[in-house]
Amino acid sequence: xxxxxPERFGARSGCRWDDxxxxxxxxxxxxxxxxxxxxxxxxxxxxxxxxxxxxxHQLFDDASHEPIPDELxxxxxxxxxx
Amino acid sequence: xxxxxxxxxxxxLPKLRIQAxxxxxxxxxxxxxxxxxxxNALSASSSFIPGTNFAAWMxxxxxxxxxxxxxxxxxxxxxxxxxxxxxxxxxxxxDRLALKELGRAMNRLPSDQREALVMVVVHGMSYxxxxxxxxxxxxxxxxxxxxxxxxxxxxxxxxxxxxxxxARVTRLVEIGIAEAEAASPAA
Numbered sequence: 119x120x121x122x123x124p125e126r127f128g129a130r131s132g133c134r135w136d137d138x139x140x141x142x143x144x145x146x147x148x149x150x151x152x153x154x155x156x157x158x159x160x161x162x163x164x165x166x167x168x169x170x171x172x173x174x175h176q177l178f179d180d181a182s183h184e185p186i187p188d189e190l191x192x193x194x195x196x197x198x199x200x
Numbered sequence: 201x202x203x204x205x206x207x208x209x210x211x212x213l214p215k216l217r218i219q220a221x222x223x224x225x226x227x228x229x230x231x232x233x234x235x236x237x238x239x240n241a242l243s244a245s246s247s248f249i250p251g252t253n254f255a256a257w258m259x260x261x262x263x264x265x266x267x268x269x270x271x272x273x274x275x276x277x278x279x280x281x282x283x284x285x286x287x288x289x290x291x292x293x294x295d296r297l298a299l300k301e302l303g304r305a306m307n308r309l310p311s312d313q314r315e316a317l318v319m320v321v322v323h324g325m326s327y328x329x330x331x332x333x334x335x336x337x338x339x340x341x342x343x344x345x346x347x348x349x350x351x352x353x354x355x356x357x358x359x360x361x362x363x364x365x366x367a368r369v370t371r372l373v374e375i376g377i378a379e380a381e382a383a384s385p386a387a
Contacts, residue, residue: 169377182214198206
């Protein structure tokens, strides 16, 4: 059994060099942290998102294809021509 | 000012209309907002630095105009009064009903979440572009879209509505989801 660590090293009473060695060994034995991975979407969420995307396009696509009001084009052209 | 600036304004008008519709939930208010934003942009044209992100600049002007109008008007529109004519749809009956519910649910979302979701899905914007267009961090932009999706899912799949209407709406949405899954290519 290895001698006790002196208290001047900040060791608790009864702590031995062996204890430190075992602690150090257990730290190196610890598995490396796995790289964080983004949480995968639940299949139900994926399915809803597909439906939602389609629904949003059905709601909004027509508006983006409508002609620009003449009044608005006139405002821009007036500024272009100074 | 060079002709390029005015051409860019005209080219982006359809996207501004979509953003305005997402924010105002009302077709005529959206048209007014776009016109106001365009006037602001034309007045501030000298402050735009050529070669920088025009779309982000223009989207931010529209967004700021919307916020400014809200503060002035203290809008208290009842969501149930927002005309569904704001959203056009030619879908079959069950689809129309589900879309109507989607429209109602969209109107209930906070405006920043609604705007974020529409710009990502309908415009195909990246989160980085969305962040720049709305003046927030990329993480915030992602969070808005995520929260919007999950909130809509909770409402439309019956988690936060009283029965029996909830069951009918849920069923319509589930049918739609099944059809969308069948139609979409495998991931």
